[in-house]
Amino acid sequence: GHLDAVERACEIARDSGARRAVILPVSAPFHSDLMAPARERLAEAMEEVSFNWSRFPVISNARVEPLSSPGDIKASLLEQMTSPVRWEESVRLMLDEGVDAFVEIGPKDTLTGFLRRIHRKAKGLHVETPSDVEGVVNSL
16 A cells, blocks of 8 residues: 555554554555556556466465466456455465465565464475475475
8 A cells, every 4th residue: 555554554553452563565565456557557468468278276366266267367367466365265275175285486485484374284385496496396
């Protein structure tokens, strides 16, 4: 959101007894209506991209449901730009479906840490560099 509004929300949360309220250091107002212009640009760019039916279900963090059709996957990618992230619900859905290993790809292992809080026995693996891939594959 807008910085002034987020700062005020943190203040209200603390005044209401929240143990902690922090402003995340992000470069854009991801997963909010303020991303609508970027969502429109992405929609235009995605018109040039061909999607196929997914061989494996894609779990949408906006819908918390498995998707396979090209249209549903495209729509969910757009929805995720302006919708709240329902990551914990998505992880719980996958756990209920029998998923027991998760691979996080990116510069930090933040989600792997969140995974441990959701389900201690779930296997969380992290890939940061191309050289990490072999080790993760061997761990699966």
